[in-house]
Amino acid sequence: MALTDSEVQKLEEKAEAIRETIINMLVSAGSGHTAGPLDMTDVFTALYFHVLKHDPENPEWEERDRLILSNGHIAPVRYATMAHAGYFPVEECLTLRKFGTRLQGHPERLKLPGMETTSGPLGEGLSQGNGMAYAFRMNKKSNRVYVVMGDGEQDEGMVWEAVMWAGKNKLHNLTAIIDRNNIQIDGMTEDVMPLDSLRAKYEAFNWHVLEVDGHNLRQFIEAVDEAKAIYERPTVIIAHTIAGKGVPDIEFDYHWHGKPPTKEEGKRFLKEIRSMGGKVPHEYS
Amino acid sequence: MIRPDAKLKENLFEKDIEKKPTRDGFGLGTVEAGKVNKNVLVLCADLSESTRAEWFQKEFPDRFVQMGIAEQNMASTAAGFAAVGKIPFIASYAAFSPGRNYEQIRTTIALNEQPVKIGGMHAGVSVGPDGATHQMLEDIGLMRMLPNMVVINPADAEEARKAVAAAALTPDPTYIRFGRASTALFTTSETPFEIGKAQVLWESEKPLITLIATGSLVYQALLAARGLESDGIGSIVVNLHTIKPLDEATLLTVAKRTGRVVTVEEHQVAGGMGSAVAEYLSELYPVPLLRLGIRDQFGQSGEPDELIEHYGLSAPAILHATRDFTHARKPAHEKHSH
Numbered sequence: 001m002a003l004t005d006s007e008v009q010k011l012e013e014k015a016e017a018i019r020e021t022i023i024n025m026l027v028s029a030g031s032g033h034t035a036g037p038l039d040m041t042d043v044f045t046a047l048y049f050h051v052l053k054h055d056p057e058n059p060e061w062e063e064r065d066r067l068i069l070s071n072g073h074i075a076p077v078r079y080a081t082m083a084h085a086g087y088f089p090v091e092e093c094l095t096l097r098k099f100g101t102r103l104q105g106h107p108e109r110l111k112l113p114g115m116e117t118t119s120g121p122l123g124e125g126l127s128q129g130n131g132m133a134y135a136f137r138m139n140k141k142s143n144r145v146y147v148v149m150g151d152g153e154q155d156e157g158m159v160w161e162a163v164m165w166a167g168k169n170k171l172h173n174l175t176a177i178i179d180r181n182n183i184q185i186d187g188m189t190e191d192v193m194p195l196d197s198l199r200a201k202y203e204a205f206n207w208h209v210l211e212v213d214g215h216n217l218r219q220f221i222e223a224v225d226e227a228k229a230i231y232e233r234p235t236v237i238i239a240h241t242i243a244g245k246g247v248p249d250i251e252f253d254y255h256w257h258g259k260p261p262t263k264e265e266g267k268r269f270l271k272e273i274r275s276m277g278g279k280v281p282h283e284y285s
Numbered sequence: 286m287i288r289p290d291a292k293l294k295e296n297l298f299e300k301d302i303e304k305k306p307t308r309d310g311f312g313l314g315t316v317e318a319g320k321v322n323k324n325v326l327v328l329c330a331d332l333s334e335s336t337r338a339e340w341f342q343k344e345f346p347d348r349f350v351q352m353g354i355a356e357q358n359m360a361s362t363a364a365g366f367a368a369v370g371k372i373p374f375i376a377s378y379a380a381f382s383p384g385r386n387y388e389q390i391r392t393t394i395a396l397n398e399q400p401v402k403i404g405g406m407h408a409g410v411s412v413g414p415d416g417a418t419h420q421m422l423e424d425i426g427l428m429r430m431l432p433n434m435v436v437i438n439p440a441d442a443e444e445a446r447k448a449v450a451a452a453a454l455t456p457d458p459t460y461i462r463f464g465r466a467s468t469a470l471f472t473t474s475e476t477p478f479e480i481g482k483a484q485v486l487w488e489s490e491k492p493l494i495t496l497i498a499t500g501s502l503v504y505q506a507l508l509a510a511r512g513l514e515s516d517g518i519g520s521i522v523v524n525l526h527t528i529k530p531l532d533e534a535t536l537l538t539v540a541k542r543t544g545r546v547v548t549v550e551e552h553q554v555a556g557g558m559g560s561a562v563a564e565y566l567s568e569l570y571p572v573p574l575l576r577l578g579i580r581d582q583f584g585q586s587g588e589p590d591e592l593i594e595h596y597g598l599s600a601p602a603i604l605h606a607t608r609d610f611t612h613a614r615k616p617a618h619e620k621h622s623h
Contacts, residue, residue: 066368109397116368118397121388124361128393131365131373134350139369158389161358168353 003050003218011217014084015045019246019273021080021093027266029097032105035256036150037077039181039241042215044081047146050217051224056086059114065143066132068117070125071150071179072106073258079103079112087114123156125149126176130166133174133234144228145174152184155193160205166234167206175227176207176236179214181243183254202236214239246273286514287507291486292475298511304467307501308406310445311463312337315374316344317446318453325453326366328352329376330359335465336376336406356382360389360401367399372453379405379421379462387427394458395431402452403428403460409500409551410579410596411466411589420584426556428460429529435459435480436529438550438558440503441470444526447478455480464551466589468501483532485539487511489519494611495539496603497523498549499558505593506549508600509607516604518611528558531565540572547575547607551598554578575610577603 003011022037047067048054055061069078076096083090088102095101102112106120117128129147136143153159166174178198186192195201199209208230210223220239227235243257244250247269261269287293296302319325319341328350329338342349350366352359356377363373375382382405383390394401405424412420429436435457439445445463452459477484486503487496487510494513498506503524510520521539525532540546546566548559559576566572579596593599597606 117364118392121392123357124389124393127358127361127389128365128368130358131362131367131371132369133365134362135366135369135371138347138371158355158357158361161353161355162362165352165355165358165362 003221008218011045011049014049015041016246016273018045018077018080018084020270021083021090022076023261023266023269023273025076025080025093025096026260027263028094029260031097032076032260033073033258034260035181035183035243035250035254036071036074036179037080038247039214039243039245040074040077040148040179041081041246042217043148043177043179043220043239044077046217046220048081048085050221052146053143056082059087063143066116066129066145068125068129068145068147069107069119070147071122071153072119074150074179075103075107078107082114122150122153123158126159126162126166129174129176130162130169130171133171134169136173137171143173147174147176149176149178150184151178151180151182151189151195151198152192154178154195154198163202163205163207170232171234172231174234175224176234178236178238179241180238181241183243183257185257187254198238206233208233208235209238210235211238211240214241215245248272286488288485288488291484292473292477293486294471294473297471298508303470305442305470306463306465306467307439307442307445308335308337308463308465309442310439311376311404311406311449311461312340313446314449315341317450319345319348322372322453324371326350326371326373327376328359328363328373330354330356330382332377332406336404338376356386357389360386360403361393363401364393364397364399367401372400372402374402374404374449376404376406378419379408379424380419383424383427383460384421391431395433398433399458400456401458402449404463405460406463407465408462409464410584410592411464411501411551412584413466413589413592414586416586417583422551422553422579422584423556424460424462425528425550425552425558426560429561433458434529435527437480437527438462438500439526440500440524441468441472443470443472443474444476444478448480448526451478451480462500464501469504471504471507478526481527481530481532483527483535484524485521485535486524487520487522489514489521492519492521492543494518494545494547494607495521495523495543496547496549496607497525497536497539497558497562499525499528500551502549502551502598505598505600505603509603512600512604513607516608518608520607525558525562528561531561533565536562536565537570540566540570545573545611547577547603547610549598549603550578551593552578554580573610575606577606
């Protein structure tokens with residue numbers, strides 16, 4: 001069912017609050033990745049606040065959908081979104097990367113309920129999602145599996161082993177989501193290792209391919225719904241995003257892939273987020 | 286003398302003792318485990334005949350998963366299966382799994398604590414003609430370094446069957462090592478097996494030395510012990526089938542009893558079972574220790590027996606090395622103590 005304008009607006013406001021949390025936690029941590037978490041905030045907001053069957057009170061609920069974060073380095077967006085969804089207090093986000101925290105620099109399943117997998121080394125999430133999706137089908141269960149991957153991550157050979165296997169097994173209960181922000185640590189993806197055309201690659205492996213504006217919540221959610229209706233093959237949603245989305249100062253800039261804002265930068269970024277489209281007032285600044 | 290409580294085959298030392306490859310135990314054990322628990326799966330990377338995964342496939346076609354030649358994907362897909370309550374066994378050659386997919390095993394199985402059971406076939410030089418690329422000699426070291434990982438190296442096909450069936454019942458990530466060549470089937474269904482519990486198989490009246498062996502070389506160590514006995518050198522032979530967790534109590538007991546230890550394995554001496562024994566004993570009860578195994582080199586083509594002989598791991602080679610080591614000059618501090 002299509003989202004109403006007011007539902008979309010609520011999700012957008014949620015996304016902005018999550019972006020603020022991400023900036024705050026990165027400044028507090030003093031290390032970590034900025035661009036990816038910011039550009040995937042809209043997708044994670046849509047997943048946790050609209051798409052996923054889940055229960056923050058009961059993270060191990062058997063009937064839940066499984067969300068696998070394969071590119072573990074964008075964990076701050078998942079932590080922040082989970083906190084806003086009620087998995088744990090938002091204040092705990094400030095413990096990111098600190099000694100004794102549940103919010104490890106790269107996520108660990110056993111540290112934080114609801115993480116589903118341990119990730120960071122790239123290319124391993126789709127395989128795990130595949131195993132889960134196949135197992136659900138064996139068990140005649142309707143749980144869906146979502147796997148978030150980076151675009152740079154597609155350089156890993158193992159991704160294509162998993163893409164091939166999912167295509168072979170027609171895993172229709174699995175949806176992969178690629179953050180197509182066109183950057184990776186060393187530069188633009190098309191300079192480091194050209195990925196174009198991702199669509200043709202996935203289609204060649206027998207996947208259903210959808211491309212959306214990764215900042216258009218309505219479009220993304222419609223794509224997720226379409227994927228549910230495809231029974232012959234797994235679906236990949238290529239979410240075209242703007243690296244660092246939400247902070248005009250750093251948008252499109254690959255240098256922000258792997259570093260956090262300083263305290264001063266953080267302050268400035270927060271102001272920029274809060275003035276986005278005039279939707280949120282300047283009151284905090 | 287063979288310990289009666291080991292319940293080994295009676296015709297143990299006869300030349301015509303039945304021989305089977307330990308990988309047969311993978312096929313038998315997975316079928317057995319599959320009958321007990323419908324969540325047991327077998328994943329294989331295009332080697333179902335030689336790994337014996339096809340024995341499970343024939344019995345439970347719906348629970349056999351063909352991965353193609355993709356060991357990295359196999360390891361992490363298995364982790365995904367385990368996350369939904371399955372107990373996946375993954376089968377390939379040890380050179381590729383854990384050789385090629387080590388990081389996937391480390392992150393998605395060991396750190397992630399998923400009960401994936403990794404079967405590494407064709408380990409050791411006894412792979413034979415295939416040569417060095419396929420003769421995995423570093424797997425025990427790789428796997429025993431991983432936190433949460435259990436490491437088992439069965440002594441014959443029967444013990445391998447028991448190890449596989451037992452591993453299916455634990456929640457632990459587990460590595461089990463198997464050989465390609467047919468080797469003596471010297472244990473019986475009555476021989477006790479418990480993960481983490483070393484077995485004393487041979488015990489002379491006045492043992493001067495302990496042989497600690499693992500894998501199919503346990504049989505060679507027993508043959509050597511019999512030869513040593515007739516040379517007047519009493520010994521103890523320990524089957525250290527579980528390399529992690531290490532049965533420290535048994536190691537300490539035999540080290541105290543004989544004061545000298547020889548380890549025997551078809552693996553690099555660096556990082557292998559002998560290293561594990563040396564690490565433990567040197568911290569708590571240092572004794573002179575000789576490690577027999579592969580010394581910082583790769584294997585080569587040849588017949589299995591020929592290669593075992595060449596690398597000094599046959600019964601006669603173990604016997605000679607052990608005899609020399611037993612007669613070797615005692616360390617200075619032992620002299621002074623007299």
